[in-house]
Amino acid sequence: MTIAHTVLCAATLLCATAISQEQPRPTIGGYGEIHYNEPDGTARGQIDFHRFVIFLAHSFTDRISFRSELEIEHTKIEAGAADGGEVALEQAYLDFHLSDAFGIRAGIVLIPVGLVNLTHEPPAFNGVERPAVDDALIPTTWREAGAGIYGAPAEGVQYQLYCTAGLNAAGFDAANGIRGGRQEGFESNPVNPSLSGRLDYSPGTGLALGASFFAGGADAGIDSIGSAAVFLWSADVRYTVNRLSLRGVVADASIGDAGLINRRYGGNVAGRLFGYYVEGAYDILPLIDPASDANLLLFLRYERYNTQARTSGFTPLSQYDRSDIVLGLTLKPVFNVAVKTDYTWMRNALKGPGTRNTGQFNLGLGYFF
Amino acid sequence: MRRVIEAMAWIGAMGILMAAGVTAGGEGTRETLQRMLPGARELRPDSIALTDAERRAFRERTGMSAPAAATVIYSALSDTGLIGYVVLDEVRGKDQPITYAVAVGPDLAIRSLEILDYREAYGGEVRNGSWRNQFLGKTPAEPLRPGREISAITGATISSRAVTLGVRRVLVTLDLIRGRLPR
Numbered sequence: 069m070t071i072a073h074t075v076l077c078a079a080t081l082l083c084a085t086a087i088s089q090e091q092p093r094p095t096i097g098g099y100g101e102i103h104y105n106e107p108d109g110t111a112r113g114q115i116d117f118h119r120f121v122i123f124l125a126h127s128f129t130d131r132i133s134f135r136s137e138l139e140i141e142h143t144k145i146e147a148g149a150a151d152g153g154e155v156a157l158e159q160a161y162l163d164f165h166l167s168d169a170f171g172i173r174a175g176i177v178l179i180p181v182g183l184v185n186l187t188h189e190p191p192a193f194n195g196v197e198r199p200a201v202d203d204a205l206i207p208t209t210w211r212e213a214g215a216g217i218y219g220a221p222a223e224g225v226q227y228q229l230y231c232t233a234g235l236n237a238a239g240f241d242a243a244n245g246i247r248g249g250r251q252e253g254f255e256s257n258p259v260n261p262s263l264s265g266r267l268d269y270s271p272g273t274g275l276a277l278g279a280s281f282f283a284g285g286a287d288a289g290i291d292s293i294g295s296a297a298v299f300l301w302s303a304d305v306r307y308t309v310n311r312l313s314l315r316g317v318v319a320d321a322s323i324g325d326a327g328l329i330n331r332r333y334g335g336n337v338a339g340r341l342f343g344y345y346v347e348g349a350y351d352i353l354p355l356i357d358p359a360s361d362a363n364l365l366l367f368l369r370y371e372r373y374n375t376q377a378r379t380s381g382f383t384p385l386s387q388y389d390r391s392d393i394v395l396g397l398t399l400k401p402v403f404n405v406a407v408k409t410d411y412t413w414m415r416n417a418l419k420g421p422g423t424r425n426t427g428q429f430n431l432g433l434g435y436f437f
Numbered sequence: 438m439r440r441v442i443e444a445m446a447w448i449g450a451m452g453i454l455m456a457a458g459v460t461a462g463g464e465g466t467r468e469t470l471q472r473m474l475p476g477a478r479e480l481r482p483d484s485i486a487l488t489d490a491e492r493r494a495f496r497e498r499t500g501m502s503a504p505a506a507a508t509v510i511y512s513a514l515s516d517t518g519l520i521g522y523v524v525l526d527e528v529r530g531k532d533q534p535i536t537y538a539v540a541v542g543p544d545l546a547i548r549s550l551e552i553l554d555y556r557e558a559y560g561g562e563v564r565n566g567s568w569r570n571q572f573l574g575k576t577p578a579e580p581l582r583p584g585r586e587i588s589a590i591t592g593a594t595i596s597s598r599a600v601t602l603g604v605r606r607v608l609v610t611l612d613l614i615r616g617r618l619p620r
Contacts, residue, residue, distance in 0.1 A: 095532045125532035133556060135532060165556060168564070186559060192594070220561045268592065273568050276592035308591045361582060403583070403598060 097123035099436035101190040103197070108427040117143045119190075121158070136160040139209075157253065158209050167219070173230070174215035176253040180228045180266035181280040182206040183304050183317055190434020191406040194349055194367040194398050197430060200390070201373050205319040205343040206302060207247035213256050216265075226268040234260030234284040237296040237329045242336035242385050245321060245375040246298055249286055260285040262298075278304040286323075293332050294325035311351035313365075318344040327381045339380055343373030349398070365398040367410075374417075389417035396430075408432040466553060470511060470523045473540035473549040477513035477520060483619055484509050491613045499609055501602065508610050512619045513540070519620060521548060522611065528603035530557045530596040537563075537600055539572075539607045545615065546576045550604060560593035563600050572604060577612035581605040 100120045106113030120140045127133045137160075142153030161175025178186055184193055184202040188209055193199070202208040214232025221227070233256035239248030251257065262284020270276040279302070286296040300321040307314045319342070323329070326339040349367035353360055371392040376384035396410025408431070415425040471477045486507035487495060495503040511523040521542045527534040533556035540549040550569045555561050562568065571587050583589055583598040590597040611618070 095529070097532055123532055127533060127556065130554065130556070133533060135558060163556075163558065168555065168561070173558075187592075218558070220564065223565050224562065224567075226559075226561055270562050270565065270590070270592060273565075273571075273588050274591055276562075276590075278592075306591045308589070313591070361585075363584075403594070 094124070094126040097125070097437050099123075099189040099434070101196075101432055101434040104431040105196070106429045108429075113429075131165045133163045133165070134161070135163070158211055163218075169221040170217060170219040172215065173218055173228075176211050176213050177216065177230055177232065179210040179212060179232065179264045179282055180230070181210065181264060181282050181300060182208065182302050182319060183278070183306070183315065184208050185210050186266075189404075189436040190408075190432070191398075191400060191404050191436060194347060194365060194408070195369060195394050195396055195410050195412075195430070196408045196432035197412070199317070199345050199347075199369065200371050200392050201317055201319060201343040201345045204244050204247065204373050204375050204390075205321065205341055206300070206317075207244070207250055210250060211252060212250070212262075213253040214261075224270045227266065229263070229265040231261050231263055233258050234262035234288075235286040235298055236260075236288040237286040237293055237323075237325075237337075238288065238290075238333055240286070240323065240329060240333075240335065240337045242338065243375060243388055245338070245341045246286075246300070246323070249298075257288045259289045260287065274308045276306040278302075280304075287325075290332065293328040296329055297324035298322070299324075311354065313349045314347065316344065316346040326379070330381065336376075336379070336382060336385055338376045338378060338384065340378035341373075341375045342377040343371070343375075345369055345371035345373075362402070363398075363400040365400070367394075367396055367398065369394040386417040386419070391415050404436050406432075406434045408434065466525070469551060469553060470525065470538055470540070471513070473523055473538060473551055474513040474521045476515040478516060479514045480511040480523065481514060481619065482509050482511050485614050485617060487610065487613060494613055495609055499605060501606060504606060504610060508607075508614075510611070510618065519543060522618065524607045524611070525553070526603055526607055528599040530555075530560070530599050533557050535563065535596060535600060535603075537603060539604055541608070541611065544576070545608065545611050546574050547572045547604070547608070549573075550600075552600070555596070557596060560590075560596045562590045562593040563596045565590075568597065575604075575608070577608040581608070 098121050102117045104113060104115045122138050125135045137158040139156045139158050145152040159176055159178060161173050161177050164172040180186055182202055184198050185206055185208045198208055212232035214230050216230030218228040233251050235246055235249035236251055237249055240246055241248055264282040266280035268278050282300040286298050287293050302319040304317045321341040323339055326337045329337050347369035349365040351363045352366050353362055353364035374389040376388045393413045394410050399407040410430050412428045471480055484507045487503055492503040512519055513521045513523055521540055523538055523540045525538045527536050536554035538551045538553055542548050550572045552564045555564060568590055579586060581587055581601055583601040587601045
């Protein structure tokens, strides 16, 4: 006790003298997106203010800052309504920025896997809906309570490494893999501390490479399902040259003890999930109006995602071996406002009568500030 | 009791790390600014505000609103005389200020661009030399549009855009007060 206490007192004193006090600088910001989705066939389309998000950030000093993101999904929640929206704290953490190479971050943090989970503001990605891989494979917006370190130790290199609350296998399912297992900082069960990390490397202005992972048990203390260990890795690349931008993401997840999970919870959880997407976008506005500062991106994305890549004890459900082709336009009159439209062709590997490949027309507005 | 000790030890360890990290900070701001113009022996600050007519001209040229406060301009003096000017400024990235400095020669062409403090959670690539080097030699006569004359950084669009517009703001301000700059 005395040693720990002395250490604490000394550290507090050092911090107090070392960190310069500055005027507080709170900032607010936000993003939002409104969607119109119209499936092929007889089903009617619908308009939805899908996400309305407020950022609140505050710098206590040059070295200590707070960031948060509060979201209202689908405009409202109603008591007793079965299919209402949600209000969620998507991020809320403190940064202790000790040096450029090393900082400590604690609170509700984004699991740093994939591209869209970290950068999910609507003008930052093409297509009205987020890529399907960033939903079924990487459960965007994925956040958990925990702490970790981050920094930029060398030019072009950045890292993040966190220890957070883990997943809960009770929520895993056949269609969306680990998505339902997120605890999202809601009275999280801490019995499965999990590691996640990301390494970013950008050798020049136009190229950005990323590698990320998440690893941890998901048994939530239930002995009969083993450790239900989840290991997810992902790699991503972004390349921009002149008016052309390309991006690609691959993600591969394994779920241990899937047989035990299915026996206990009665689902069809696979032992392995796999997916990827590639996207190309070209700014065609200079062809129409060379003087304009705006962007009009014509893009095409191909996605393949299979949440039943390997199963044990049952035949993989091939309706969850899916591929999407998305063709669309993103108009950005200014860089942080996007008017989007696309058509998405959705296919799956199910054979036989009654199967149908579908499509959907999407129209959307997005902004951030 | 054991848990209390454990918790305190963790907090203490974190505190020591923080203190170590903060005290290990590098050179001061003044030294960095001086280093941006090789040969500079002395930096002499002057505070210069735009007149109303200059503010209007600023808006017309850039489409941005003119800086609210007076600009502090450091005249860099070598043994033989004036070798340029350095301006220290801040722009807002996604939610935090980015502190940067622009050094120009007497002809107002950029000699150096430095990021002094980057506080955002992500997108620190504006610190990369390969990106900052694009600004070298640029003058107030060039428009410096993000994604056109200065390429944006893939993965750090917001901060590269903010710094580009900030540098443009500094150059145009210097150009408008060119006649009043210390010689």
